[in-house]
Amino acid sequence: MRFPMNPLRPVAPEEQAPGVHPTPLWSVRPQSDRQAGDAVVSNFLLHWFPAKVSKASLDWNYSFWLGTVSAALLLLLTLSGFPLLFLYVPSIERAYSSIKDIEFAVTFGSWIRSVHRFSAHLMVAAVFLHLARVFLTGAYKNGIGQGQRREWNWVIGVVMLLLTLFLSFTGYLLPWDQLAYWAVTVGTNIASSIPFVGDPIRELMLGGRTIDQPTLIRFYVLHVLVLPGVLGLLLVYHMWRIRKDAGLARADRAARLEAPAVVTPGQTKTYTLLGVARGTAPTVRTTALETPDTTVNSVPDLTRRAMIVTLGTIAVLSIMSVFLRSPLEEAANALVTPNPAKAPWYFLWLQEIVTLTTVRIGSFTINGAFLGGVILPGLLVGLLTVWPWLDRSPSAAAGVWFPQSRRTQNIVFLVLVLLILTLTFVGTFMRGPYWQLYWPWETWPDIPTRL
Amino acid sequence: MSDKAQAGPRAEPVTFFKKNRREFLLRLGTGAGIAAIGYQGVASLRSLVPNVSYDAPTTVKVGLPGDFPDGLKFLPDLRLFVFREGKVYHAISAVCTHLGCTVRAEALSQPERRSVGGQELRLTHRFQCPCHGSRYEGDGTNVSGPAPKPLAWYQLSVAPDDGQLVVDLAAEVDHDFRLTVA
Numbered sequence: 001m002r003f004p005m006n007p008l009r010p011v012a013p014e015e016q017a018p019g020v021h022p023t024p025l026w027s028v029r030p031q032s033d034r035q036a037g038d039a040v041v042s043n044f045l046l047h048w049f050p051a052k053v054s055k056a057s058l059d060w061n062y063s064f065w066l067g068t069v070s071a072a073l074l075l076l077l078t079l080s081g082f083p084l085l086f087l088y089v090p091s092i093e094r095a096y097s098s099i100k101d102i103e104f105a106v107t108f109g110s111w112i113r114s115v116h117r118f119s120a121h122l123m124v125a126a127v128f129l130h131l132a133r134v135f136l137t138g139a140y141k142n143g144i145g146q147g148q149r150r151e152w153n154w155v156i157g158v159v160m161l162l163l164t165l166f167l168s169f170t171g172y173l174l175p176w177d178q179l180a181y182w183a184v185t186v187g188t189n190i191a192s193s194i195p196f197v198g199d200p201i202r203e204l205m206l207g208g209r210t211i212d213q214p215t216l217i218r219f220y221v222l223h224v225l226v227l228p229g230v231l232g233l234l235l236v237y238h239m240w241r242i243r244k245d246a247g248l249a250r251a252d253r254a255a256r257l258e259a260p261a262v263v264t265p266g267q268t269k270t271y272t273l274l275g276v277a278r279g280t281a282p283t284v285r286t287t288a289l290e291t292p293d294t295t296v297n298s299v300p301d302l303t304r305r306a307m308i309v310t311l312g313t314i315a316v317l318s319i320m321s322v323f324l325r326s327p328l329e330e331a332a333n334a335l336v337t338p339n340p341a342k343a344p345w346y347f348l349w350l351q352e353i354v355t356l357t358t359v360r361i362g363s364f365t366i367n368g369a370f371l372g373g374v375i376l377p378g379l380l381v382g383l384l385t386v387w388p389w390l391d392r393s394p395s396a397a398a399g400v401w402f403p404q405s406r407r408t409q410n411i412v413f414l415v416l417v418l419l420i421l422t423l424t425f426v427g428t429f430m431r432g433p434y435w436q437l438y439w440p441w442e443t444w445p446d447i448p449t450r451l
Numbered sequence: 452m453s454d455k456a457q458a459g460p461r462a463e464p465v466t467f468f469k470k471n472r473r474e475f476l477l478r479l480g481t482g483a484g485i486a487a488i489g490y491q492g493v494a495s496l497r498s499l500v501p502n503v504s505y506d507a508p509t510t511v512k513v514g515l516p517g518d519f520p521d522g523l524k525f526l527p528d529l530r531l532f533v534f535r536e537g538k539v540y541h542a543i544s545a546v547c548t549h550l551g552c553t554v555r556a557e558a559l560s561q562p563e564r565r566s567v568g569g570q571e572l573r574l575t576h577r578f579q580c581p582c583h584g585s586r587y588e589g590d591g592t593n594v595s596g597p598a599p600k601p602l603a604w605y606q607l608s609v610a611p612d613d614g615q616l617v618v619d620l621a622a623e624v625d626h627d628f629r630l631t632v633a
Contacts, residue, residue, distance in 0.1 A: 354583060355584060358599055367599040368599075369550050435596075
């Protein structure tokens with residue numbers, strides 16, 4: 001067979017052997033299955049895709065491509081972070097004015113900062129929605145493949161959500177405005193509310209006993225180096241695990257649809273090359289995966305959609321940032337706490353919880369900072385982490401939206417999400433001066449900002 | 452392994468070192484490697500714990516007693532309220548005991564007298580926190596909101612050299628503390 005990949009170059013017979021590729025280039029419009037497979041094998045950026053992928057797992061309305069959206073936002077954050085890295089000065093005297101320069105003096109500075117800021121906000125939302133999708137479809141469940149460890153990819157995902165939140169937190173500290181200063185105050189005091197080890201932890205976070213230059217440089221290094229590095233490594237592992245786990249849970253589902261009776265012993269499909277030799281890789285023995293109507297070539301079917309999602313995300317953010325400016329509060333002022341002092345929207349439910357959870361039992365008082373700031377979020381994260389091991393539903397429930405066998409847990413999950421959203425709404429629209437409750441349409445009383 | 456082959460009178464008590472020299476060296480090397488990397492990790496982390504504090508001093512002169520107005524004066528950089536009633540002074544922290552925001556004082560329309568710490572005290576203000584809505588009475592007692600305990604009272608004294616009031620932000624005192632300046 002000859003392939004019209006590079007018509008100028010004749011294909012020598014030895015180059016047609018498996019694993020030998022006629023040309024290092026690849027086509028985005030492959031003319032044959034062989035060409036489509038070659039794209040995956042010969043292109044570095046595509047090597048994490050399988051040659052063939054289950055059609056059903058590409059459906060827009062199964063995954064909503066939220067993981068890809070999150071990854072695209074991370075890419076955008078990295079790209080927009082680079083110019084900011086050159087423009088921002090991590091010093092408590094100059095941080096605020098350098099952000100002001102970016103906002104008002106640097107050409108395109110305001111746009112770059114908006115891209116960075118809105119990407120960060122949307123990434124929190126996208127990563128959370130991705131987690132919700134995976135939970136509601138039971139996609140952390142193992143299906144028919146041997147050696148699948150989807151529950152561990154879920155755990156990595158939970159860690160990545162926490163990293164996303166911590167990246168956002170460290171990010172909005174950097175302008176060293178009032179939002180930043182009082183967020184550090186509250187955030188580190190939550191840490192110091194932990195019995196016995198709290199104060200040393202706070203001192204380690206602050207680099208001293210008060211919020212000062214060592215504090216800013218610590219959060220800066222975490223934001224630009226440590227956290228993105230860890231998140232990047234975990235992202236790569238997250239993607240690799242999808243391959244090891246034989247694709248999305250939906251793919252297993254598709255394989256299950258055909259009757260397994262027609263399986264012939266010799267027909268196996270493995271997802272890794274090394275797995276063949278070791279016999280440890282997930283192997284799916286089914287005819288459904290082999291039939292042409294359930295699978296498609298990764299190139300171009302998967303790559304096309306991934307590009308649509310990535311470029312779409314970049315386009316939306318770029319255009320949005322032209323029209324929406326990023327706010328900046330007054331410069332950090334240790335002498336005046338803003339009234340009310342509000343966290344960004346994704347932390348407002350936590351601000352509500354620390355407000356509501358101070359418990360008094362007789363003369364004994366548990367600070368809401370500890371109960372609502374450490375214990376309750378810790379329990380939530382702990383429960384999320386171990387949930388795949390508590391979920392006893394059959395593996396047939398993997399990769400399906402709202403299956404009957406997972407109805408109760410899905411409802412409990414949604415109720416918790418609704419609770420968090422309600423608290424977020426209350427914090428955003430119903431808290432006024434001195435954190436008092438007001439209706440969203442009520443006018444706040446006029447309270448002087450200074451004594 | 453080889454000791455079984457040389458079955459003889461000394462076959463049993465071969466030393467650990469001779470018996471498993473290869474394994475012993477492997478363990479020694481691995482252990483040394485772990486210890487070295489661990490110590491470097493500890494050293495790197497330890498370097499982040501400051502040995503020298505550049506924090507502001509906790510004992511601060513705040514001005515001559517006569518310059519304080521009757522009632523309340525807020526010292527924002529110390530986050531401190533200094534109260535004066537005639538010749539009697541006391542100081543209450545403005546740091547909320549919940550999560551450390553600065554509480555704001557609100558003057559009462561009608562000052563009230565109350566026994567605080569066994570002594571009578573005139574309460575002219577109450578305090579509210581802008582971060583999570585904690586409320587305190589004029590003597591710092593927490594009355595509502597998430598604050599777990601009352602605002603701290605700090606020790607006041609008169610500097611022997613120039614007669615200024617001195618506050619010690621490291622010395623918390625009971626609510627019966629009063630400084631009377633002659």
